Amino acid sequence: MFSYGIYNYQYLIYILPGLILSLYAQSKIKSAYEKYKKVDSGTGLTGAEVARIIMDRNGLRDIEILETKGVLSDNYNPSNKTLNLSREVYYGRSVASLSIAAHEVGHALQDATEYFPLKIRSFLVPAATIGSNLSFFFIILGLFSSVFFVKLGVALFALAVLFQIVTLPVEFNASSRAEDELSNSILAPEMMVGTKKVLSAAALTYVAATLVAVLELLRLLSIVQDRRN
Numbered sequence: 001m002f003s004y005g006i007y008n009y010q011y012l013i014y015i016l017p018g019l020i021l022s023l024y025a026q027s028k029i030k031s032a033y034e035k036y037k038k039v040d041s042g043t044g045l046t047g048a049e050v051a052r053i054i055m056d057r058n059g060l061r062d063i064e065i066l067e068t069k070g071v072l073s074d075n076y077n078p079s080n081k082t083l084n085l086s087r088e089v090y091y092g093r094s095v096a097s098l099s100i101a102a103h104e105v106g107h108a109l110q111d112a113t114e115y116f117p118l119k120i121r122s123f124l125v126p127a128a129t130i131g132s133n134l135s136f137f138f139i140i141l142g143l144f145s146s147v148f149f150v151k152l153g154v155a156l157f158a159l160a161v162l163f164q165i166v167t168l169p170v171e172f173n174a175s176s177r178a179e180d181e182l183s184n185s186i187l188a189p190e191m192m193v194g195t196k197k198v199l200s201a202a203a204l205t206y207v208a209a210t211l212v213a214v215l216e217l218l219r220l221l222s223i224v225q226d227r228r229n
Helices: 002-007 009-014 016-036 047-057 087-091 095-112 116-143 147-183 189-228
Strands: 064-068 075-077 082-086
Touching: 009 016, 009 189, 016 095, 016 189, 047 064, 047 082, 047 087, 047 095, 064 087, 075 095, 082 087, 082 095, 087 095, 095 116, 095 147, 095 189, 116 147, 147 189
Parallel strands: 064 082
Antiparallel strands: 075 082
8 A cells, every 4th residue: 555655664764864964953053052152242232232233234224123932933024024033042142142143134134135045935935834734634635545646745745845945045144144244343253153153053953954854755756656666
């Protein structure tokens, strides 16, 4: 049966590398964040204040900075032009807090300059949401009916994978912008070492998520191909 293929151990080769990298990435970001949230930036500024400084000097005075719930839940919302910082980042004066705040400002700068990969990612959001929410519903439905639904589910999942791939340059570029801004009269060179480690660790989590998504897509395609044979 097709259902056997989904759980066949031969397909674990598509899962294990991504899972291993994901666990490693999570440990790296946790370690870097925990270490550098204890290191004072030496600026006397909070994450929110640094975000305001960077945005003001880039002409983004209309973007509001808000406190949001959660840990590492920081984000920039292009739809309502708000920068949302978690409490620890909003009020924090550590290297980690300033680095994360600057990274999210990086997304605001991308939005303001119409950074092309960000525009593509925003365009893909609806399709990726549908793909991630409904793909496995159709795949499971296909197990009990027609292979057409399986193919439809895989196609929808591919949209979610495409979104993950496009996310990579967006995140890398936001971190690059953050480093440029922080090194410009905000953080001392010795503090920039911590910024690079925090942002590099964060970037690794996106790489891991993308790898997991790509390998899962390959696994599903392999299963479909095996059923054809």
